[in-house]
Amino acid sequence: MKKMLRLASILVISVALVACGNNDSSATERDSNTNKHLNGVVEQSKGESMADTRVKLMFSNKEVFVRMYDNPASRDFLAQLPLTITFEDYIGKEKISILKKRLSIDNLQAGNLSKKGDFAYYAPWGNIAIFYKGFEKATNDLVILGQIESGKENLENIDNDFTVNIEKVPK
Incomplete structure (x- = not known):
């Protein structure tokens, strides 16, 4: 009888612990699904996508x-927009401009070939780069922010x- 009582107690405690664990993870999921402001960046909820987010460069x-x-x-x-910055040519392959405020590259895998x-974004210099020609050399510090859809020839x-x-294009 004592064994049954112990077994029942263990079962009740296990169920209670599992339920508490699920509540904590639900709260975590709920928090991560809401918009929050972190280090000056408004993060989007999981339901929102940046797939349709575009910027327009005018010059x-x-x-x-x-x-x-x-x-x-x-x-x-995007949180820094609208911006007015000056670009210059760099090595005949890209246009660059130093940003006044560096971008967050936490938890990003850099090292993309352009x-x-x-x-x-080239992290060591804190500059934006627009590649109008390919650049074969790899760098460990290049983060691709987006891809030009139209106007490369400009x-x-x-x-x-x-x-x-530079401004964000309304959806």
Whole structure:
């Protein structure tokens, strides 16, 4: 009889612990599913997607549209918009501009190879890079923020520094 009572007690305690564990994980899931503000970045809930998030770069009566990728650096960049920055040519393959505020690259896997049309962040310098030609050399510090959808040709023939207004395109 004592063994049955002990077994029943263990069973009740086990069920109670499992229920408490599920409540904690439900609270964690609920918290992660809500919008929250962390280090100046508004994180999107799991139900929202950045798949349709685009930015527009405007300069010299021309436009370039970039579809943003879903990563912490991209979200951090979007939180800084609208921006007006000056780009310059770098090694005949990319246009670069140093950001006033560095982007968060926590928990990001950097080291991507760039390709034509990439909109990227180079962490050591804290700069945005727009690749208008491919760049074969690998770097461990390049984070791809997005991909140009249209207007690549507007960047290729600019030799001088140029000022760009960047804003998020409404969905």
